[in-house]
Amino acid sequence: MGDRTTAGRDEFARYWNGAVEVPGPVTDRLGELAAGARTHLVIGVVEREYGTLYCSVLFFSDTGALLGKRRKLMPTGAERMIWGFGDGSTLDVHRTKLGRLGAVICWENMMPATRMAMYAQGIELYCAPTADSRESHHATMRHIAMEGRCFVLAANQCLRTRDFPADHPTPYGDDPEHLISRGGSSIIGPLGEVLAGPVLDQEVLLTADLDMGLIPRARYDFDPVGHYARPDIFRLHVDTTARRAVQTNDSPSPSPSADLPTTFTQSRATPDGTADMPILNQRYPGSLGHRP
Secondary structure (H helix, E strand, C coil): CCCCCHHHHHHHHHHHHCCECCCCHHHHHHHHHHHHHCCCEEEEEEEEECCEEEEEEEEECCCCCEEEEEECCCCCHHHHHCECCCCHHHCCCEECCCCEEEECCHHHHHCHHHHHHHHCCCCCEEEEEECCCCHHHHHHHHHHHHHHCCEEEEEECEEEHHHCCCCCCCCCCCCCCCEEEEEEEEEECCCCCEEEEEEECCCCCCCCCCCCCHHHHHCCCCCCCCCCCCCCCCCCCCCCCCCCCCCCCCCCCCCCCCCCCCCHHHHCCCCCCCCCCCHHHHHCCCCCCCCC
16 A cells, blocks of 8 residues: 555555445444443544545444544554544543543553643543553553543454455464454553453453542542643643634534534633633533532
C-alpha cells in the first residue's frame, strides 16, 4: 500500500468497503443490540466518511440511542497512511445514568493534553480500546486511573491468524493458532487498584462491580483539573471546532453529537489572563459523585 500499487489500492478498497458509516445501517443494528441487551455499548469501528477512513469509537445508550462518536486524533505510525486525523469536535464525555462516559483510543492515552481534556469534563468511566499488549500499557492504564481518579476499562484485542478472512493474505504464516495480538484487557479502580485482568493470550469477558462513590473519595486528595491544578501556571486550550475542508453557512454538521449540549471549552482560558470560572462547576454543577 505504501508504494500505491494496484494491489495496494485493491487492498484499501476492500478495507474501505468493510468500514462503517456513522450514522447508518450498521449503527442502527448496533443500537438495536444495545437496546435488546439493555446495556450501554462502547465499540470501536473503522468509520467511513466519503473517501476517508477514521479509527473511531461509538457510544450507545441502553435504549439503543447513538450518543456520539470519538475519532482518533493521531493515527500511530503507519496508520497515518490509512486513517484520517480526528479533530476536537468529538472530544466528548457523555452523561449517562451509569456515569460520565468517554473514550481515549490506543496511543492517545500517552497524549497528556487529551487526557486533561477528558478529566476537565469529569470523566468517570474512561474507556481505553487498544491493540497494545505490552506490560507497559497496563502500567499506563493504572497511571491514568490514578491520575484521573476514574475507573478505566481497557479493552485489548486478542487476535489469531484464524481470525482473518480465509482469502486474506497475512505475513504471519499458515498456523491458524498463531497469536498476533495478545490481549491484556483490564478494569482499574480510581486509586489504581486492579479490579479485573489483565488477561493475555485468550478471549475473555471481564466484569467488575464499580462503586461510583469511590470517585469523590479518591478526588479528595487529588483532582488534576481542580484543587491539585495550578491554572496560574498551566492552562490548556481545547478547540472543539469541526475542521472540515468545505463548510457552508446553511449546512448542519453531520456529526451525531451536534445536538448534544455545548462542551466545557466554552470556559476556555483567555489570552489576556482573565480569570475563568471553574470549569467543572460550569459544566457539572454540584458534587462530582452525583448521578445524573
